[in-house]
Amino acid sequence: MRLFIIATCLAAIAGVLAQPSGASAAGDAARGKKDFLKCAVCHSAAPNTHKTGPSLAGVWGRKAGTVEGFSRYSDTLLNSGVVWNDQTLDAWLQGPRQMVPGTTMTLAPIRDPAERRNIIAYLKQLASDSPEKTAGGQESAPGGGMMGMMGSSELVDISKPTPAQQVTSIRYCRDTYQVTTADGKTLKFWEFNLRFKTDSTANGPPGGKPVLLPAGMMGGDRSFLVFRSPREISGFIEEKC
Ligand code: HEC
Structure with a gap:
């Protein structure tokens, strides 16, 4: 019996370890919203609100460089032909400059695959939110608090x-x-x-x-x-x- 339990545990651990480290496993959007603080200095989650970087409200599923009303894209990102999905975002968050040399986005690489998955799940959720839900002026991203105050006086x-x-x-x-x-x-x-x-x-x-x-x-x-x-x-x- 005891042996059986140990074997089950080992199987479970092996299962966890065997999970793909890439993007295919589902992320946790609620955690991703917290991790988005890293992005919120430069990105808003509200549609049509642009900071150093474009609003990320509808970015999932889109072609890179096509967020409406953002006029500061680098030429390399505009011409990259990238479409934002689980795989491309996973690569982007590990190193934007490795993926698209010449991009103006600076980000310390996010090495934890689970964190990347969660952020991607959050971006996906944003893209499926109706504009009414995320509009309304207020930041729907966690842009408030200390980070918001320090990083986004322009908002x-x-x-x-x-x-x-x-x-x-x-x-x-x-x-x-x-x-x-x-x-x-x-x-x-x-x-x-x-x-x-x-x-x-x-x-x-x-x-x-x-x-x-x-x-x-x-x-x-x-x-x-x-x-x-x-x-x-x-x-x-x-x-x-
Ligand atoms: C220091 C500022 C900064 C930070 C921090 C930052 N970004 Fe960016 N981001 C940018 C800029 C600037 C661009 C436009 C890059 C270009 O045109 O080459 C961009 C572009 C993007 C794009 C492509 C948008 C499009 O319309 O094609 C995505 C996706 C993105 N960022 C996601 C994130 C995520 C997720 C985070 C947090 C983990 C993050 N960024 C953190 C500045 C930042």
């Missing part, structure tokens, strides 16, 4: 800025910007500590009303000034001492 919704965020005037004198906000305060920045950005998405600032955001968690002496469009920038700045 902050600043379409309705507070008076402390809304910039009413910017003055430039010698090496200093003086930024006045709608709450009446004026902050001074060394010119090298103020970064100018644009956000043309629905989450971006209202036209003609740039927004001041602290850069990074530490707050302090660095900030971003976010405009709706590049056209607004220099007209907004008064050079005067």
Whole structure:
């Protein structure tokens, strides 16, 4: 009897070991959603929301380089002819640059086959979600929390800025910007500590009303000034001492 149990256990272990290390075994999408944190600095799981990389909402089953509205694909990925399925994604997550030399995606290779399978299962699930389920503005990916705050300041919704965020005037004198906000305060920045950005998405600032955001968690002496469009920038700045 005891021997039988041991034999069964051994058979079970052998079964586990014999599982294909590639993509064919089913992954766990719920775990994959957690592992997606690694991707969320650069990718959103919400449709039509692009960051450094394209939205991965409908990527499973598609030809590479065809996510609508993403305009920063590398030529090599565009011309790769790859179609995203279990096998190609499995290779991609082990080394995007080995698979498509010249791609602009940087990723520490994911060596654990189970982790790759789970992420792929999650991507597959995203692709089958109805757009209504994943749309609605909010990130459906785990983009919140610490990672979200550190990695994706550009996804902050600043379409309705507070008076402390809304910039009413910017003055430039010698090496200093003086930024006045709608709450009446004026902050001074060394010119090298103020970064100018644009956000043309629905989450971006209202036209003609740039927004001041602290850069990074530490707050302090660095900030971003976010405009709706590049056209607004220099007209907004008064050079005067
Ligand atoms: C540092 C930023 C970054 C990280 C982290 C990252 N990606 Fe990417 N990803 C990109 C960029 C940029 C591209 C476009 C590459 C190109 O055009 O060559 C891309 C492209 C892709 C594509 C192809 C999309 C298409 O439309 O063909 C897939 C699939 C993908 N990434 C999956 C992932 C997954 C899954 C993770 C997490 C395990 C991840 N990426 C992590 C930046 C990133």
